[in-house]
Amino acid sequence: MTPAWAYATAAFIAAWLALYLVIRGTRGPLTVYPFLLVYRLRYSRAPYAPGTRARLIRAYGLVSVPLAMVSAALFYYVSAELFVGRYIAPTQASSQEGFVPLIPGVTVGLNELIYILLAVGVAVLVHELSHAVVARSVGVPIRSAGFLLLAFIPAAFVEPDEEAMKAVRVRSKAMIYSAGVAANLALGLTFMYLTGYLAAHLANGVQIVSVQPGSPASHAGLQPGMVIVAVNGTPVRTVEQGLRALIRSGAEGPGAAVMTLSVLYQGVLRNLTVFKPAGYARLGIEVVQAFSIPWLMSFVSAMYVVNFGLALVNAAPLAFPLPGFGVESDGGQALREALSRFRAGREAAAAVELLTLLLLLSLITIAPVRLP
Template sequence: MWEYLPLALVVALLALWVVGLHAAHRRGFLEPRHLHPAGPFLMWKTARGRAFIERLSQPKRFWRFFGDASLAIVGLTMIGTTALLIWEATIVQTPAVRENAPSPQLLLGLPGINPLIPLWYGIFGLAIAIVLHEFSHGILARVANIRIRSLGVIFFLLPIGAFVEPDEDEMKVLPRRERARLYAAGPATNMILALLFAFLFSSVMMSSVAPVHDGVGIVSFTPDSPIQAAGAAPFTVITSVNGTEIRSYADFTRVKGTLHANDTIPITTYDGSQYRTFNVTLAADASGGPLFGFFGVDTTTDYYHPLSNP
């Protein structure tokens, strides 16, 4: 019974939010404060920021070029994503993938849910991505001489998004190419910045960061994980397996290749202050090979390497 308490609290909180939003709207409390309900969501609209977008949109030739480049970027991305989905569809039913698939949390790029994304860093990055995405739409709207009615923030208990609201009637008569530029600018901006910051962090800034310890970092565990049952903890680093020092995932893979399912071996981890050694009895994966039962990352600082379930 108690395991459902957090879910019940979330449902009750959401119900109170919806009821309170409806009551505030009926009593006329929201509109004078530029708040507008949209189902369970609440939008705050303002005219502030329109002049800033107008100034940014002045080099129209540059922004038209950026819009055309955005079309190419999102078109190539669409083709690549489609090809990736087709490729994944061909391997998702293989025994190795079915038995060792990542947890649902790892598939969601949301801070606080995905264990690979720190909560506050993730929220900060997501906020920047949303703001730049919407400003890109706004800039291309003004380049196409579309009036911006408002800017705003979307709430669902907490702020969850932002928006730029163009004039819908003017959008309907906009030439197809101009409209496509406007729509493509937002996601293209996010992709360009993602590549830029990935390069900066991996090749420039990370070179000055030293890992806690060389090895393979444990992020999370699979159900019935042998290494977790032995006492290993998340966010620690595997430094030794079966008496062999582990300095990288390549070392881990080499040692794993010498082991078999049901072997009981010593594994040493480091948590930043002390070493701990556990005796782990390995399980068998779908192909009969040894299974440790964790999701990890290589601690090298050259690049960030998310690893599959070893």
């Protein structure tokens, strides 16, 4: 039987091909390439007038530069650790770690995809607005802006005046390039705190996500989606509490054990008796934290993950070739600008971008992304 995600993928590809065949190129503000849609807005903004607002935004731009440098260093640090764990000193766990691409139905479930796409939309909008306001604060007008859709991933862009960009100092250019990274880093830190805070206050049991066939849990009638709220009458709110209660009841270890699990499933509370015969080391379930407001936790954690990921990848010097044009990261533009005054500086920047892209591609892994 063909899985549902295969039909969804086929329909998705067919829709993109139909759109490309109908428009094929540029029609008014809309440009369509295979799996890439660009919509340019009639958006033009002059530089800010001298004053307190412009000075405050320039101060933010100055702070953004070291934050972007720290983000780039963190990208290389994480990449180096992953590279060593995968290729130089691999272990069973480290060989599976890496950068996970968003593939609906494969790495991201459809119920989680909506939160990730919302987070991506917010993150890129804030990112591009940060570029725009810092550019205007240093005397660079914005000539156009717009939105794009890369396959199913939403994004945004602003286009500063090219002649004005050439005229400003290198420090001002660095401020413009770094502003988006700093904004995403700030959002990532904010939502990291919110994730921890909400996790402590909204924890509402231990959710079963998979049951091993033929295991004691399977024989007892446990199913994915059930939420364990008590073990032998002891309430459990967090995964840590649930694991401790299960260990005390004998769920871990080779000996026989009998326990009563109170589970919530489809709004009904049930008590299930689980018998683990001697010789079974575990019950055979995989669990995650359950929350009283799951959609809020999913969105907040997606904002945390997406903003940190966008900050690190954008801070690194990268260039991605796309149909009709290429996309260069903020770190790539900053590096190219910094090296342009040296002989063969642009070639050196291109070489660094290529090596960084190869490093990133070598660490791609296909693993499920699971939000709370």
